[in-house]
Amino acid sequence: MDxxxxxxxxxxxxxxVKVKENTPIGTKIISVSASDLDEGVNSxxxxxxxxxxxxxxLFIINSNSGEIVVQGQIDYEEDSAIELRVQARDKGSPPKSTHCKVLIDVVDENDNVPVIVTTPLLEIVKEDSKPGTAVALVTVF
Incomplete structure (x- = not known):
């Protein structure tokens, strides 16, 4: 008996693995795989x-297949890289386990509109103002 x-x-x-930000929920991104040299439930x-x-x-793992699927909103501006630790555990008694890392490189998408802020420098602009007179400060980010 084993x-x-x-x-x-x-x-x-x-x-x-590389994953685009805003990847839809339910998308499979990668599968991990482990094996065990024992037999029966021990393997x-x-x-x-x-x-x-x-x-x-942000993710869920299928406990039987090792498939990792998106379950939350991935945002490059919050995390440009994500590290997951995955455990593989056998069903022996007592069980034995091991770990691996999954590094997810989040790819930035053009999903943010520009923000424009205008700060007036003069309350009134006279019609005879000289060319090049600063009338406002415009910031775009």
Whole structure:
């Protein structure tokens, strides 16, 4: 009878993916994969996020397949890069686990309109003002 003497091993210790900001909820971005040399339930793996970060709320992981899907609003202006820690845990008794990192490079999209702020420098502009007279300060960002 097989004993649970092997821990799962990810196919890569580090996964990297580029994701556009504003990617629709429900979009699959990447799958992680681990294997276990044990047999039966000792080799069956469940995936989960590991750690307490706000970024975890942006994604969900399928515990059986390792597929990571968008579940929140990704915004480049808030986070240009996101790091997730994923755990692969077997169903042995006692269970064994291992971890990998998923680095998400958020790609900026042109999704913000320009903001124009005008600050008047004069209350009244006379008709005989000389060319080049400063009448207002215009800032665009």
């Amino acid at each position: 004993i649970n003497d092997n821990k799962p091993i990810f196919s890569k210790p580090l996964y990297k 069956e793996i469940q995936y989960s996020f590991h750690g307490n970060t706000d970024e975890i709320n």
